[in-house]
Amino acid sequence: MITYPVVEKFVSINGEGQKAGEIAAFIRMRGCNLACNYCDTSWANTKDCPCEFLSAEELITWLKEHSIENVTLTGGEPLLTEEIAPLIEALGTAGFSVEIETNGSVSLNTFDTLAHRPAFTMDYKCPDSGMENAMNTDNFSLLIPKDTVKFVVSSISDLDKARKICIQYKVAEHCPIFLSPVFGRIEPKEIVEYMIEHHWNEARLQLQMHKFIWPPEQRGV
Ligand SMILES: C[S@@+](CC[C@H](N)C(=O)[O-])C[C@H]1O[C@@H](n2cnc3c(N)ncnc32)[C@H](O)[C@@H]1O
Ligand SMILES: Nc1nc2[nH]cc(C(=O)O)c2c(=O)[nH]1
Ligand code: SF4
Ligand SMILES: [Mg+2]
Numbered sequence: 001m002i003t004y005p006v007v008e009k010f011v012s013i014n015g016e017g018q019k020a021g022e023i024a025a026f027i028r029m030r031g032c033n034l035a036c037n038y039c040d041t042s043w044a045n046t047k048d049c050p051c052e053f054l055s056a057e058e059l060i061t062w063l064k065e066h067s068i069e070n071v072t073l074t075g076g077e078p079l080l081t082e083e084i085a086p087l088i089e090a091l092g093t094a095g096f097s098v099e100i101e102t103n104g105s106v107s108l109n110t111f112d113t114l115a116h117r118p119a120f121t122m123d124y125k126c127p128d129s130g131m132e133n134a135m136n137t138d139n140f141s142l143l144i145p146k147d148t149v150k151f152v153v154s155s156i157s158d159l160d161k162a163r164k165i166c167i168q169y170k171v172a173e174h175c176p177i178f179l180s181p182v183f184g185r186i187e188p189k190e191i192v193e194y195m196i197e198h199h200w201n202e203a204r205l206q207l208q209m210h211k212f213i214w215p216p217e218q219r220g221v
Contacts, residue, residue, distance in 0.1 A: 015210030092116020
């Protein structure tokens with residue numbers, strides 16, 4: 001039986017993405033191939049982080065107990081979890097609306113043709129994250145309107161790079177563009193001023209809602 005390394009699972013409101021504000025269940029997988037210098041879940045990225053090994057059936061039973069429709073697979077980097085495709089298919093077959101938070105380094109090629117194609121919220125890691133070299137820019141052409149490209153920015157120069165990438169890869173023709181501040185590093189106001197100054201009509205500011213509702217360091221929310 002296939003099992004998955006789940007470091008935490010919880011029900012909350014989605015604090016980010018196209019479904020921000022809707023209730024959702026979160027399943028966080030262990031391990032990541034990147035080390036963004038702002039990562040708010042770096043605790044989940046180590047090989048020895050305690051986790052539960054759960055099967056698709058066990059996860060679906062837990063989801064049904066909560067009568068939840070939206071499921072977000074996150075991490076860590078969920079798309080690097082071994083045998084993740086069968087879990088995505090099982091969740092889709094069971095009728096859940098599946099969103100995947102992914103870091104932009106993993107090819108979406110094998111996932112975008114799944115029978116139950118999930119919605120991808122794909123980061124493009126900006127220069128100040130330290131991880132831009134890992135980005136797989138071939139992914140942009142695979143994105144569709146239910147997906148999202150997210151730039152988590154630390155600075156005005158990150159915003160400049162985000163805008164350049166959006167123009168170069170015609171991101172707005174594929175899906176929505178979200179701009180989110182690295183929590184505490186740049187004032188949201190600066191992002192708004194930047195959007196106005198550059199007539200950036202396609203972009204949308206997003207604040208991580210859960211960090212305003214609960215203490216920003218709190219896990220499981
Ligand atoms: C923890 S990551 C897990 C999924 C995947 N590894 C990724 O990077 O997309 C989920 C989301 O949280 C964002 N994030 C992590 N730390 C953050 C911070 N300090 N401030 C704002 N967003 C952050 C990431 O950029 C990503 O969009
Ligand atoms: N409430 C809440 N919403 C979220 N949306 C994406 C999250 C993530 O960590 O990927 C997240 C999270 O950690 N909490
Ligand atoms: S890719 Fe995601 S989980 Fe990995 S270090 Fe970056 S923000 Fe954290
Ligand atoms: Mg989070």
